[in-house]
Amino acid sequence: MRARGVVLQGVLAAAGLAAAFFVWQREPVGAPGEVVVLDAPKRALERVRYEDASVQVELFREGTKDGELWLRLGAKRELRANEIAEQLFARFAPLLATRSLGVLDAERLAEVGLKDSHRKLAVKLSSGEHTFTLAASSSGWGSPYLRREMDGHVFLLPPSLLPDLENAAHRLVDRTLHTFGASEYDALTITVGSTSRTFLVRARAQRPAEFLPREAPDSPDETAWKWHERVWLLSPAQTDFLGRGEVPPGGEPRESFRVEYLRGDQRLGQLTVARGAGGEFYARTEHTAGWAKLPPWADSIVLEAEKVATGR
Structure with a gap:
């Protein structure tokens, strides 16, 4: 009986591990690159804010939904945003991920760099603001995990989405001096x-x-x-x-x-x-x-x- 109990416990443990592995490795909701984190039309997007312990970045429209895009660095410095910023801004509505990991326990959150992370992302729509936690810097942007604060779901973002926000002062500033070309003045x-x-x-x-x-x-x-x-x-x-x-x-x-x-x-x-x-x-x-x-x-x-x- 004792041997049989040990075997049974081993089988149950193995089944539990297999189930846990299945949950961890389960297929994402939708095809890769098409998992919806935030479903919203582009016309509803008003502001994107990224911040960590040392960086604060905002992209926002001035005036109407077709107004110029501006970049705010820190609390006050406001600059015109360039074409890279325009393309980046559009990617937040709808916001898509490459994979959905569901709701993770504390151990898994720590593994992916989301436990106690100070990196935050906020996306403001005309209907309200949505907040997210981003993986800590120790994880690197190669694994850009994001936790949706509304329900705790964790997603894996495309690696190209967030680096421009972190390096906004170098990547997103419009350096154009004139709105006209060299052939337009006489x-x-x-x-x-x-x-x-x-x-x-x-x-x-x-x-x-x-x-x-x-x-x-x-x-x-x-x-x-x-x-x-x-x-x-x-x-x-x-x-x-x-x-x-x-x-x-x-x-x-x-x-x-x-x-x-x-x-x-x-x-x-x-x-x-x-x-x-x-x-x-x-x-x-x-x-x-x-x-x-x-x-x-x-x-x-x-x-x-x-x-x-x-x-x-």
């Missing part, structure tokens, strides 16, 4: 202090455009064209963009020169370059949320601006 005015000079822009097939001073339209100014090519190619680093309402260290920078772009009588936009209190240079345009710090070589552009504006 005149520009360069201003340094109280001196201004206007150039007409004449496009040429297979050759660079010509800058024609308004006061001498038959005499192309190649020096001005070459100078402006460097101005047009200015490209601040993503981390050097200041947010809405932010002022550079030392206060508002002092304008060094300004370029205004025209198409006929329509003003398309402008670029203002200014010197900060520490001697560094900043740029601001019709599209930027605020000032953007320029690379060190921008000082040579500033030095040549007066020559171009005066024609001497």
Whole structure:
């Protein structure tokens, strides 16, 4: 009897282990990549917020559902979001996972990095906000587990979904300076202090455009064209963009020169370059949320601006 009881207990234990393994390895709800974590139409999505012990990131629409997408870093810094951010934002409604693991016990939650994790995700819809816990950083983004707080269900997210949020300052900032292209303006005015000079822009097939001073339209100014090519190619680093309402260290920078772009009588936009209190240079345009710090070589552009504006 004793031997038979031992055998029976062994069989029951094996069956229990098999059942547990089956639950752990069970097939996801739906096909891989199609498990629905949050079912919502894209038009209902208003805000996505990610935070951990050191990072706070929000993506949100300003105004209507078709309004511009903005990126908030920390509590206050607001920047325009780029196309990568637009694509990322759209993936949260509906929010899909590659696998559903159901409700896990404390031991399993610890194994996948969800027990006591400080990483949080919140998705705000027009109907309300939904909150989630993300796997702790020790797990790495290679295994992005997520726990739905509403019912405790755990999901495995695609590995490409969350890294951009964690590195938002480098990946999601719009570095575009202008909303128009190089072929869309036909005149520009360069201003340094109280001196201004206007150039007409004449496009040429297979050759660079010509800058024609308004006061001498038959005499192309190649020096001005070459100078402006460097101005047009200015490209601040993503981390050097200041947010809405932010002022550079030392206060508002002092304008060094300004370029205004025209198409006929329509003003398309402008670029203002200014010197900060520490001697560094900043740029601001019709599209930027605020000032953007320029690379060190921008000082040579500033030095040549007066020559171009005066024609001497």
